[in-house]
Amino acid sequence: MSYQYNNQQRQYSYAPPPPSYGGAPPPPPHLQQQQQWQYQQASSQQSRRQTAPPSAGVDPMLYHWFQAIDTDKSGTLTTEELQRALLNGDWSPFNMETVRLMMNLFDTDNDGTITFKEFTGLWKYIEDWKRCFQTxxxxxxxxxxxNELKTALKTFGYNLSDSFIDLLIKKYDKYGNVHSLRWC
Structure with missing residues (x-):
């Protein structure tokens, strides 16, 4: 594709630059070199993160899911990326506060994001609770x-009154069933 800008003919194989493109002169050579070096460093780091295959014993499906969730391709997940990936049984997203709490539990390096290794721990935690619920x-x-909640609580060593169990169900039943709790 050919494009005319400032009386100069330019060739583009994809699409013309935006209308505001080219208004400023190029940076001085020393800044161009610095920018190129920074770009190469960032590109190299990102490439190492993206291309590192899962280690032995890692579920490849979980690894590929993590990569799909990591929309900015940083090699880590933000709370927003994680929230978009976690859906309740009714297809609604997890509450952001719940996502933050889970992030805090598994963000072992306290950088505000979770790596694949940290995500693996989080996923195991969710799956364990799901199995517990199904049990x-x-x-x-x-x-x-x-009755199922009463049995579960007794199994975990809690001998609670019927009225307290009723109160728990009413408090945590977000679907309005009043008689039962649902998995997410």
């Missing part, structure tokens, strides 16, 4: 009713 969902309904 006590005796009728396979996808909900934990009063």
């Amino acid at each position: 006590f969902d005796a009728d396979g309904s996808g909900t934990i009713d009063f």
Whole structure:
């Protein structure tokens, strides 16, 4: 594709630059070299992060899912990226506060993001809780009713009154069932 700008003919193989392109003169040579060096450093670091294959014993599906979630290709997940990936059973996103709490639990280097290794721990945690939920969902309904919750709590060593268990269900039933709790 050919494009005329400032009375000069330019060739582009993809698309013309935006209309505001080219208004400023190029930076001095020493700044061009510095910018090129910074770009090469950043590109090299990003390339190392992106191309590092999962180590032995790592679930390749989980690794590829992590890469798909990492929309900025930084090699880490932000709370926003993680929230977009985590969906409740009704396809609604996790509450941002819940995502932040999970990030804080698994962000072992406290940098505000989670690496693939940290994400693996988070994913195992979620899967363990899901299995726990399914274990006590005796009728396979996808909900934990009063008796199933009472059994679960007793299994964990909590001997709570029926009225307290009722209160728990009413407090944490976000779907309005009043008689049961649902997995996400």
